[in-house]
Amino acid sequence: MKPLFLVDTDTASDDAVALIMALRSPQVRVLAITTVAGNVAVQQATRNALYTAELCGADVPVFMGAEKPLHRPHQSAHWFHGRDGLGDHGYPAPKRAPEKLQAAEAIIATIESNPGLVLVTLGPLTNIALALQRNPGIASKVDRCVVMGGAPCIVLRSGLLVELVGWHLCRGEAALNPGDIKHVLSFGTPQARFAMECNSRAQEAYFEQTGEHGISLPDPVAMSIALDPTIVTQQSENYVDVETSSELTLGMTVVDRLNVAGNDRNRTVWAAVLEGGEKTKVYWTIDNKRWKQALYSTLR
Numbered sequence: 001m002k003p004l005f006l007v008d009t010d011t012a013s014d015d016a017v018a019l020i021m022a023l024r025s026p027q028v029r030v031l032a033i034t035t036v037a038g039n040v041a042v043q044q045a046t047r048n049a050l051y052t053a054e055l056c057g058a059d060v061p062v063f064m065g066a067e068k069p070l071h072r073p074h075q076s077a078h079w080f081h082g083r084d085g086l087g088d089h090g091y092p093a094p095k096r097a098p099e100k101l102q103a104a105e106a107i108i109a110t111i112e113s114n115p116g117l118v119l120v121t122l123g124p125l126t127n128i129a130l131a132l133q134r135n136p137g138i139a140s141k142v143d144r145c146v147v148m149g150g151a152p153c154i155v156l157r158s159g160l161l162v163e164l165v166g167w168h169l170c171r172g173e174a175a176l177n178p179g180d181i182k183h184v185l186s187f188g189t190p191q192a193r194f195a196m197e198c199n200s201r202a203q204e205a206y207f208e209q210t211g212e213h214g215i216s217l218p219d220p221v222a223m224s225i226a227l228d229p230t231i232v233t234q235q236s237e238n239y240v241d242v243e244t245s246s247e248l249t250l251g252m253t254v255v256d257r258l259n260v261a262g263n264d265r266n267r268t269v270w271a272a273v274l275e276g277g278e279k280t281k282v283y284w285t286i287d288n289k290r291w292k293q294a295l296y297s298t299l300r
Contacts, residue, residue, distance in 0.1 A: 010038025010123025012085035065103025
């Protein structure tokens, strides 16, 4: 039986490519897509997810979720992905509408009906946190929870088997260089053209931000690991916490890589995490050649 995927996304340009990878992979079946405010407003994220599913010929249900984070206003990333999240190329409206059920409820129902599924999160984890607040028991029914970026404390302390994929894994040699982009466009498929075109603004923003030429694809890297964890070449299991009160480092993920959280001088600060008892799998390096091959295979 194929692994079953549930994908939560704030669908912008790199999310769209990650969705293509999952929807076109012969190795898995995507049960549902849930959307959340992040890169763009949740309404736009939903539209983008529906458009991407149509491009793949997939009728997977899409459920719209949280319009803002749990404790602060929503901030978009228009400057990076464009106003519509897909580089502002004027893609047509999708033919389908989202399902009526709210995303958090859909997450609960999908996990309850399909214990052992893989949860892949590509944006803020607001929907996941809301689902866990309503039904903490779903955490034990998820086989893997692959997270691009950081995760809120509610998720890290829930008992979910979290696998953290950091932004560092999509930079440097992992980014698509001009030669890689030309190679993808040579496939001549609608999915390959869309994957490169919708990331046009993101390519510009990536250069502005880092000085590196190419397209950085964090969510597709995370999806490649969800599809095949052997792409990871270095990993560790550590206690992880998230900064929630500092203005300067709000949302920063702190990894106890030296395993000192339990020391007397640190135990008080890490008390809540230590009480939870769950360590998080953190990925440090990947096989860049294999990650790109995984991407190429779904765009051909």
